[in-house]
Amino acid sequence: MVEGWDYEEFKRRFYQKMGLELDRYKDKQMERRIRQLMQREGKATFNELMQYILEDEKFKEKFMNYLTINTSEFFRDGKVFASLQGEILPRLLHSFQSLFIWSAGCSIGAESYSIAILLDQLRALHRARIVATDIDEKALSIARKGVYQEKLLDNTGPHLINKYFTKNKEGLAISEKLRKAVDFRSHNLFVDPVPGRCHLILCRNVFIYFKADTQAFLLEKFSSNLEQGGFLVIGSAEYISNPGRYRLKKLYPTIYEKL
Numbered sequence: 001m002v003e004g005w006d007y008e009e010f011k012r013r014f015y016q017k018m019g020l021e022l023d024r025y026k027d028k029q030m031e032r033r034i035r036q037l038m039q040r041e042g043k044a045t046f047n048e049l050m051q052y053i054l055e056d057e058k059f060k061e062k063f064m065n066y067l068t069i070n071t072s073e074f075f076r077d078g079k080v081f082a083s084l085q086g087e088i089l090p091r092l093l094h095s096f097q098s099l100f101i102w103s104a105g106c107s108i109g110a111e112s113y114s115i116a117i118l119l120d121q122l123r124a125l126h127r128a129r130i131v132a133t134d135i136d137e138k139a140l141s142i143a144r145k146g147v148y149q150e151k152l153l154d155n156t157g158p159h160l161i162n163k164y165f166t167k168n169k170e171g172l173a174i175s176e177k178l179r180k181a182v183d184f185r186s187h188n189l190f191v192d193p194v195p196g197r198c199h200l201i202l203c204r205n206v207f208i209y210f211k212a213d214t215q216a217f218l219l220e221k222f223s224s225n226l227e228q229g230g231f232l233v234i235g236s237a238e239y240i241s242n243p244g245r246y247r248l249k250k251l252y253p254t255i256y257e258k259l
């Protein structure tokens, strides 16, 4: 009989087979989520769960999708987008001829398209390159398709919905112009290189799930790839306790400028 693995052993095996370091995520939260899924799927041990992941491609996808909590919506945290539209993007457009914007942990693309909408409103979409990345392939395929349920647009003004979306049988489809403006890529924040020198990085509601040392590692990675005068935007439940350490200055609770 196989000895039952504990969570530590599961994390090790998962990394060997799947290449994702679960150890970088906060343990309590992650273990609880995984155990909940095991219960739902009728898997009594971590060994059984691992076997199921390896044998069933569909379940593997479901598991990865479940692990990486991908809730998102358009213009999530209205205040942040108001600052981006009213101050941050105009400042960047004034200082730089063209912008490289990275939406890191973009999930289904709502955040990335929200930025594209703001840039279009500022008549500057042609001056920006938007790269949006996530580890979750399923979320990325939704993002690339760009069709959303109406409830994800609750924070989006009706004039913007009319201008940028068309209703079809599946939901609201984003305009071709915006769909083409965002380059969605598969990317693991722990190991993959930053996609370019950035003027604006949005990494919101992503590192809240990571352990402190991984958060610090990522903040350093973000900062060293941000142009001076560029900005990092984090989620409203996230906090950088010592921004100076990363050559960042807090401008608003979720917006930091690179010094």
Ligand SMILES: C[S@@+](CC[C@H](N)C(=O)[O-])C[C@H]1O[C@@H](n2cnc3c(N)ncnc32)[C@H](O)[C@@H]1O
Residues within 6 Å of the ligand: 068, 069, 070, 071, 072, 073, 076, 104, 105, 106, 107, 108, 110, 111, 133, 134, 135, 136, 139, 187, 188, 189, 190, 203, 204, 205, 206, 235
């Ligand atoms: C809650 S969503 C945030 C979506 C969006 N940024 C927002 O605030 O609306 C968190 C995203 O982080 C992604 N994520 C988690 N771990 C990751 C990793 N190691 N590398 C890249 N993305 C990761 C998840 O797949 C998920 O789509």
